[in-house]
Amino acid sequence: MQLDLREQAENDLAQWGLWAREKNLPTLKSQNLVTSRSVKLDINGCPLVIKDDYAQVLDASIARMRHLDPTYPLIARQYFSLGLSCRVIAQSTKINKDKVSSIVGEIVSWVACDLIKAA
Structure with missing residues (x-):
């Protein structure tokens, strides 16, 4: 059960990342895109199916991580x-790999x- 929730969260975060790129949300720090903008697949190679409302819930969750450490959302x-x-x-962050x-991993768990x- 816990593994399934982590896998689901990781998949949702991958879709959130594509959603954020597609919406041209601020990147918090200038970086060149490494992957193609035309790719709309999640980490399992499935088509992107995230809805705006759900992506905004994920975005808010990531924004709340700023209270733990300002580098987490970045x-x-x-x-x-x-x-x-x-x-x-x-x-780029001067943190150990x-x-x-x-x-x-902490972000996925969070x-x-x-x-x-929220459920």
């Missing part, structure tokens, strides 16, 4: 929306818990 945007690797994010990977509370 890392979420860079990883899920811009498609940057943990190594590239680590270089393993720590960035750990933060990505969103999974937030979605459970």
Whole structure:
């Protein structure tokens, strides 16, 4: 059950990232896009099916992470929306690559818990 929720949250975050790119939301920091804007698939290769209302719920959840650490929303945007690797994010944020990977896991867990509370 917990694994399914984390997988669902990770999938939802991947779709949120595509949604944020498509809506041209501010990137919080100038970065070049690594992936093509024409790709509209989630992490499992399925078509993007996220609705605006749900994407906004995810966006609000990510914004609330700023209370934990101001870099969390930035890392979420860079990883899920811009498609940057943990190594590239680590270089731009001056954080260890393993720590960035750990933060990505925390972001997924945070969103999974937030979605459970919202349901």
